Amino acid sequence: MLRQLSESANPLLSTFPFRLAPDGLATRRQLRADGLRPGGQDIAAQVMWHSRRYGRRIRVAYLYRIERAVPVRPMTPAKWASLALANAARRVCPQCHKDAGYVIASSLGMCVTCAYPEEQRVA
Structure with a gap:
């Protein structure tokens, strides 16, 4: 499906199609919605998809492990x-x-x- 790699994509990471990432992985936005942040952990995998909005370019979203995520620091x-x-x-x-x-x-x-x-x- 995704034969060409985006210049920002990492070919060494596990790659999943849009909406088919396994449980236990989440993007930064998904972590933030749960009150979490990556907390310095490495990227675990990536999701790649073709975007019609951006001129049929390949888009990439990095995924992080939920169990390694840490709570967001509170506002002082x-x-x-x-x-x-x-x-x-x-x-x-x-x-x-x-x-x-x-x-x-x-x-x-x-x-x-x-x-x-x-x-x-x-x-």
Whole structure:
């Protein structure tokens, strides 16, 4: 089924088709949904599939052993405070230095009022 290997795929790992991985193995997202993380363990296997979304390229997802996974580290008050400051900084416009009330789009690089001033005058 998968004759060509993706450049990120490891030919030395056990490879399974999409949705046919054995029990006891999970991706990072599946581990995270269960409150776990790989915890430094090596990759146990991989799942490969053709993706229509990405131009018929071969996609790879690495699998980790569930029994070797460790719990996710809890958020400390310092981490919560740091995250709150980082999110607040994403709301401040670098042009007018005002809190926009929303996270500023990286494509604009500034609040909508500064990006399109002529439309604000008309309205």
